[in-house]
Amino acid sequence: VTEYQLLDPTNELEGMTRPRAVRPTTLAGSTIGLLDIAKRKSDVFLDRIEQRLVERGFTVVRFMKDTNTRTASIDLQQEISRQCGAVIEALAD
Amino acid sequence: MNAGVPVTIVSQDEPALPAHLKPFVVDDSALETSYAYGIETVPTLLRVDDGRVTGQVVGWSKDEWQALTGIPALGVQLPASRPGCSSRSLDPDCRDALLVRFEGHRLSSRRIDVGGLEDVMEATFDRGWSDGLPVVPPTIPRVIRMLAGTSRKPDEVIAEVPPDLAPCTIEKAAINAVLAGCLPEYFPVVISAIEAACADEFGLHGLLSSTYFSGPIVIVNGPVRQKIRMNSGINALGPGNRANATIGRALQLVLWNVGGAKPGAIDRSTLGYPGKFTFCFPENEEDSPWEPLSVSRGFPAGASTVTLFAGHGISSVVDRLSTTPESLARSLAANLRSLGHPKLVAMFDAVIVLAPEHAAVFSEFGWSKQDAVAEIHANLNLAGADLVYGAQEMEEGLPHLFADFDKHIAIDHQDFDVRRVADASLPKLRHGGLHLVHAGGNAGRHSAVLEGWLSGPAGSQLVTREVEM
Numbered sequence: 001v002t003e004y005q006l007l008d009p010t011n012e013l014e015g016m017t018r019p020r021a022v023r024p025t026t027l028a029g030s031t032i033g034l035l036d037i038a039k040r041k042s043d044v045f046l047d048r049i050e051q052r053l054v055e056r057g058f059t060v061v062r063f064m065k066d067t068n069t070r071t072a073s074i075d076l077q078q079e080i081s082r083q084c085g086a087v088i089e090a091l092a093d
Numbered sequence: 094m095n096a097g098v099p100v101t102i103v104s105q106d107e108p109a110l111p112a113h114l115k116p117f118v119v120d121d122s123a124l125e126t127s128y129a130y131g132i133e134t135v136p137t138l139l140r141v142d143d144g145r146v147t148g149q150v151v152g153w154s155k156d157e158w159q160a161l162t163g164i165p166a167l168g169v170q171l172p173a174s175r176p177g178c179s180s181r182s183l184d185p186d187c188r189d190a191l192l193v194r195f196e197g198h199r200l201s202s203r204r205i206d207v208g209g210l211e212d213v214m215e216a217t218f219d220r221g222w223s224d225g226l227p228v229v230p231p232t233i234p235r236v237i238r239m240l241a242g243t244s245r246k247p248d249e250v251i252a253e254v255p256p257d258l259a260p261c262t263i264e265k266a267a268i269n270a271v272l273a274g275c276l277p278e279y280f281p282v283v284i285s286a287i288e289a290a291c292a293d294e295f296g297l298h299g300l301l302s303s304t305y306f307s308g309p310i311v312i313v314n315g316p317v318r319q320k321i322r323m324n325s326g327i328n329a330l331g332p333g334n335r336a337n338a339t340i341g342r343a344l345q346l347v348l349w350n351v352g353g354a355k356p357g358a359i360d361r362s363t364l365g366y367p368g369k370f371t372f373c374f375p376e377n378e379e380d381s382p383w384e385p386l387s388v389s390r391g392f393p394a395g396a397s398t399v400t401l402f403a404g405h406g407i408s409s410v411v412d413r414l415s416t417t418p419e420s421l422a423r424s425l426a427a428n429l430r431s432l433g434h435p436k437l438v439a440m441f442d443a444v445i446v447l448a449p450e451h452a453a454v455f456s457e458f459g460w461s462k463q464d465a466v467a468e469i470h471a472n473l474n475l476a477g478a479d480l481v482y483g484a485q486e487m488e489e490g491l492p493h494l495f496a497d498f499d500k501h502i503a504i505d506h507q508d509f510d511v512r513r514v515a516d517a518s519l520p521k522l523r524h525g526g527l528h529l530v531h532a533g534g535n536a537g538r539h540s541a542v543l544e545g546w547l548s549g550p551a552g553s554q555l556v557t558r559e560v561e562m
Contacts, residue, residue: 001209005193007231008203009222009268009350011259038551040499067500067551069299093304 030085242280252291315397341373382456426472
């Protein structure tokens with residue numbers, strides 16, 4: 001028996017599971033993007049990664065968010081997607 | 094009827110009136126007509142022209158009944174004047190049922206049935222709607238009563254709330270305001286707080302997902318403070334006042350339930366802080382020597398506003414002895430030097446909640462708010478040599494070169510004619526990063542600092558919005 005009828009305070013959105021982008025089986029010939037989230041010391045990590053990738057013959061393109069406090073803009077996401085076959089994003093601190 | 098005036102008798106509980114009146118009687122035992130016309134007293138005589146109520150008399154009043162009907166001889170036995178009785182539509186045992194029956198269709202949120210064997214309070218916890226403290230179960234009548242606090246329609250979208258970027262309608266805001274324990278008259282403040290929190294310059298997504306302590310702090314100005322009986326005096330930042338406590342909580346519950354900002358999921362705060370349950374207070378404008386925060390923010394005097402600050406705290410400033418503004422400004426500045434970390438500058442804004450005894454030190458010497466802010470800033474220029482990485486035997490600090498500053502250090506290195514930070518003097522607070530608000534009890538020579546999250550265009554900026562009155 002219903003004693004109370006309450007109203008749902010949540011956004012009532014159903015979580016949607018989307019398949020991850022297909023991982024490349026090889027990075028040969030790929031341009032690799034390095035995304036700096038604009039937080040301190042991101043560059044320390046990414047400089048080292050870039051060095052190692054270049055040593056192995058990869059082409060590397062660096063990207064940077066405007067600020068770590070906001071999500072990456074659609075423009076930036078599309079630019080990375082357009083130029084790169086894979087991307088490595090650096091958190092920091 | 095005999096006078097040729099078309100009459101309808103609406104009966105709440107006596108449809109069996111004398112037989113000769115029967116053709117004119119509407120059986121309103123279901124109270125639909127009474128509710129539709131908002132009847133509070135029986136009898137109520139309504140004059141209806143073209144479907145619109147153009148006049149009414151409440152209770153018995155022979156003269157007024159005759160005047161409204163235009164029948165001079167109407168009801169010679171009517172009492173000259175006698176109050177009526179309360180309408181059944183207001184009876185406590187049926188009022189809520191009427192709200193559900195006649196207003197429930199305005200609400201589109203999912204209905205959650207709670208069975209008789211389930212404790213309704215536990216049900217709200219079980220469904221994850223609570224911040225950890227008990228909430229008021231959001232029944233349909235309670236939500237409808239909350240909606241009466243605004244003229245805005247239930248399906249109107251206030252904002253898209255991060256991190257889920259889910260639309261928060263007036264209805265969802267009302268449900269969460271009920272959960273938080275708000276009264277309907279608080280609701281316009283809650284709505285404006287949601288608007289302000291979701292303004293782009295407030296940076297809510299980052300604030301909610303940060304590992305830092307902060308959350309939104311709501312500061313209220315203008316006549317709405319008195320209208321809803323907020324407390325700006327003793328214990329202004331603490332418990333004891335329903336409006337202070339529940340408005341801040343309603344905003345947090347909207348972020349929680351609509352935005353989806355739950356600890357351990359998107360909310361990654363390392364420690365959190367108790368203000369994330371609620372943090373809302375009004376400025377004491379009446380006793381302040383200065384213009385209120387709302388006016389400093391560009392709103393006209395007399396406007397009711399909410400101002401959102403992304404911060405945490407409080408940290409205390411004790412100064413029992415200063416009798417000059419210069420001395421007190423130095424005390425306040427000295428305490429601000431440790432904001433975030435003593436070696437970090439121009440990253441975190443601050444709001445000083447200046448208690449009356451401290452405010453009086455400035456006002457007795459005729460200082461304006463701007464004078465006080467300028468003097469505090471003047472005492473917060475720090476030697477760069479003490480701030481760089483490793484200085485004072487602490488690794489935390491600033492890069493050695495201005496060129497290596499990131500966007501969170503809101504200093505334009507072109508303002509300096511040297512490259513090395515160690516050769517410069519740097520402001521602890523960015524320009525525009527210090528705000529003064531007046532609140533608290535009359536006794537006590539101490540003030541409070543609200544410490545900001547990452548501030549400025551790359552983080553969060555103060556946002557002020559007007560409140561519907």
